[in-house]
Amino acid sequence: QSVLTQPPSVSGAPGQRVTISCTGSxxxxxxxxxxxxxQQLPGTAPKLLIYGNTNRPSGVPDRFSGSKSxxxxxxxxxxxxxxxxxDYYCQSYDSNLSGxxxxxxxxxxxxx
Amino acid sequence: EVQLLxxxxxxxxxxxxxxxxxxxxxxxxxxxxxGWVRQAPGKGLxxxxxxxxxxLTYYAGSVKGRFTISRDNSKNTMHLQMNDLRAEDTALYxxxxxxxxxxxxxxxxxxxxxxxx
Numbered sequence: 001q002s003v004l005t006q007p008p009s010v011s012g013a014p015g016q017r018v019t020i021s022c023t024g025s026x027x028x029x030x031x032x033x034x035x036x037x038x039q040q041l042p043g044t045a046p047k048l049l050i051y052g053n054t055n056r057p058s059g060v061p062d063r064f065s066g067s068k069s070x071x072x073x074x075x076x077x078x079x080x081x082x083x084x085x086x087d088y089y090c091q092s093y094d095s096n097l098s099g100x101x102x103x104x105x106x107x108x109x110x111x112x
Numbered sequence: 113e114v115q116l117l118x119x120x121x122x123x124x125x126x127x128x129x130x131x132x133x134x135x136x137x138x139x140x141x142x143x144x145x146x147g148w149v150r151q152a153p154g155k156g157l158x159x160x161x162x163x164x165x166x167x168l169t170y171y172a173g174s175v176k177g178r179f180t181i182s183r184d185n186s187k188n189t190m191h192l193q194m195n196d197l198r199a200e201d202t203a204l205y206x207x208x209x210x211x212x213x214x215x216x217x218x219x220x221x222x223x224x225x226x227x228x229x
Contacts, residue, residue, distance in 0.1 A: 002156065033214075034213060034214070034215070036214075036215035036216075038157070038216075040157075045206055045219040045220065045221050045222060046149075046157060046206070046216075046219050047219065048211070048215065048216065048217050048218075048219075051211060051213075051215050051217070052213065052215075057217065087156075089156065089157050091157075091159075091215060091216075092214075093214045100170065100214055101147065101149075101159035101162060101170075101214060102159065103149075103156060103157045103158065103159060104156070105156045106156035106157065
């Protein structure tokens with residue numbers, strides 16, 4: 001069981017908008033800690049997609065956006081493209097554990 | 113350009129040991145926190161361990177007491193000494209650079225560790 005909860009899968013047609021949720025608790029997201037998102041294309045290493053809840057690293061298209069509210073966060077992808085098919089992971093800090101870095105279980109995005 | 117190159121993965125028997133290495137380039141290694149994240153076959157990402165620029169260390173509960181993270185700033189290299197390996201340690205181990213506030217902004221390509229008799 002992951003500390004952060006994500007839906008196992010989401011899907012959308014090209015051009016549509018999809019949202020992936022990440023639900024935490026009072027010891028991580030709800031405590032005010034930042035949420036970060038990673039994209040893992042098939043057979044490749046993870047890549048930082050969003051950091052600090054809403055910030056995109058250089059080179060990440062503005063079709064990707066992040067938000068946070070209370071104990072949850074969301075990743076939204078607009079104008080869905082076939083190349084967005086990947087696994088997406090949220091990550092945050094947890095004050096209850098021996099180490100701060102916690103990941104969600106991951107969400108597989110299928111582009112129909 | 114940041115580059116992270118892992119090595120040391122192998123097939124090892126249960127109870128055995130392995131030492132993973134990660135050679136870094138393209139940034140100021142000595143002041144950067146670094147970490148290991150693993151991914152079991154068909155599973156999600158699991159944080160394993162992190163070492164700060166000042167060599168403070170952190171471990172996931174599942175590896176605490178068995179794994180030791182270290183760094184050699186003179187060689188821009190991080191290590192993960194893994195002892196008493198178990199089948200559940202089988203995974204692709206990624207080296208990652210901390211982005212400054214508890215996230216990983218650069219990742220290596222990973223090194224495979226398989227624990228099996």
